[in-house]
Amino acid sequence: MQSLTNRKKVVSDKPMTLMEKIYIPAIVGGMWITFKHLMRRGNTVKYPEQIRPFAPVYRGMHVLKRDEKGRENCTACGLCAVACPAEAITMTAAERKKGEEHLFREEKYAAVYEINMLRCIFCGLCEEACPKEAIFLTDRLVPTEFHRDEFIYGKDQLVELVDNRIDITKRQHTGKRTK
């Protein structure tokens, strides 16, 4: 069959010639190749000082959004947990009491909302499933921890702060899907 790539090499086990048996020319050739690399520097990114730009559609750590008045969007419908292929999301719903209107947008809210970051595969299906625009993936990285239970993120780590909003527009406004 004709080769498509034209890179095919025919392997043969013919005995080595005398020149090959001496090894030294081949060794010198190899050492010349490595020597040429001696002064060349590659694409090293010195990480903490120099951060490689993320792709606009990068899927990193989740955020639970608040609306413009600072109320949580999530109504604990559970669609994200159903959509999650890795079974990473759990939640407990609760009813909004009188006087909590400034905290939660609708009558039902998530009292507990946990994502296990060790199970999560960052596929973004939760984001697509969410009818309330509550959960989004961001370009933030999940930091390393020493213990497994520290990777189960609760609401304290997931919900954005009122005075420290997380920008999600970059990821949401590129590509075909726009909201």
Next chain:
Amino acid sequence: MDLAFIIEKTTLIVIIFLLSLVIAAYSTYFERKVAAWFQDRIGPDRAGPFGLLQPIADGVKMFMKEDFIPKHADKWLFIIGPGITIFVALIPSIIIPWGPPLEMFGRKIALQVTNFDFGILFIFGALSVGVYGIMIGGWASNNKYSLFGAVRASSQMISYELAMGLSAITIIMMTGSLDLNEIVAKQHGMNWNVFYQPVCFVIFFTCALAETNRAPFDLPECDSELIGGYHTEYSSMKLGLYLFSEYVSIFISSALIAVLFFGGFNFPGMDYFTGNTLAIIGLLVFFTKISFFIFVFMWIRWTLPRFRFDQLMHLGWKTLIPVSIVNLLITGLVIALYEGWFWSN
């Protein structure tokens, strides 16, 4: 045996000992740097400027690690193994002539701890004993990978010692002495042995690679087959001593190669200098040569793939030994012709 003599020799021993350790420590740093450069990377650059404090960080890490002795290991032999290895690796440094004599405090100080008239043999003795540390450690670990590493190390060392000895004999024949001082003195200026004996140099260098268990002959510890080889079960500073002794023996081998083939501290145009100037320039020249060979050791490691064990044995017994014997015979013939008694008799 006056007091000054004792002080002189003690200082020299301490300096050479510390120097070997420091050079070995920085060889580990340099090895990682060289490896990185050959692979278009940067290498360690975090600890201190250019990562120069990396060896210290490594040492601290090694000491802080848990010192673990496996339950079924032979405890005493397990402990003795690394000790023997580093001891034997450091021993040959006492006989290497580091430079021309210094004149200081009205004394002529030879930059050599001691001199035997069987100098080269002493180094070969130390080399041949060097395998015990690896064998004892590998066997005492009570682990099949360690044992394989130990067995490979011993067979490899015995095989390559022969070719190494034969190529050294060629140099001894040219010099007419086993004394390292005389071998160096014979190569005055640019009259280096490597120009007369290039084949011998290649053989000796190959054997030095095999004797120090360096790639492409690092079969005793080849990671892809034997995990860590003879030091699989070792941890903490015991492992550190094994790794360290490898670099010490690279340093000593480089020094030996420089002495035997590249004229030791001799350099072209050395007749224009005398006294302490000569001594200091000689020292610098010698250490430049040593550094170059350490670099070549690393260069080879990061270029060539590892030999298979049967290829290693073939190369040792079927190529290097016959070639070195032929080289020895030719050298003998040339010496006989050159000195004239072949015809005059």
Next chain:
Amino acid sequence: MITDILTWILGGLTIGSALMVVLSNHPIRSVLFLVITFFFISGHYILLNAQFLAIVNIIVYAGAIMVLFLFVLMLLNLSAEGLPKSSRYLTLGSVIIGGLFFIVLIAALKDSLHFEALNPGSNSVGLVQNLGKTLFSKYIVPFEVSSILFISAMVGAVMLAKREKHIVE
């Protein structure tokens, strides 16, 4: 004076480690004690001003032959439990034979005590140069004969290795 003390200390250590070769219960330890014994014997050579012999003893015996011994023993993987138990009669017999051999040795060496001891300082035949000159002039015939012996041993080894190959084929 200092040589005498060293001789006694070295002698004691040599005999001690030689005894440990026999007494230690593991073959690998026996071999390691044998290596140590060779080192002490080399020490004796140095005290007798025979440096060449000392270093060759280390290179050849400690560095090559004992490595091969150790190599074989490691591959055999003998352990103290795995060794076959020798019967009591065998032990008794070997003790008697060994003891008799020891007595014969003592009887043979008893007279040598009356010989004048070699003075290490005065004779320098053990130095490399002198030894070489002696070997290649006075003892040239035995030297060459022994080298022929070695060559025949080597040829024999090669022949043994070859013959095995034919059987395989």
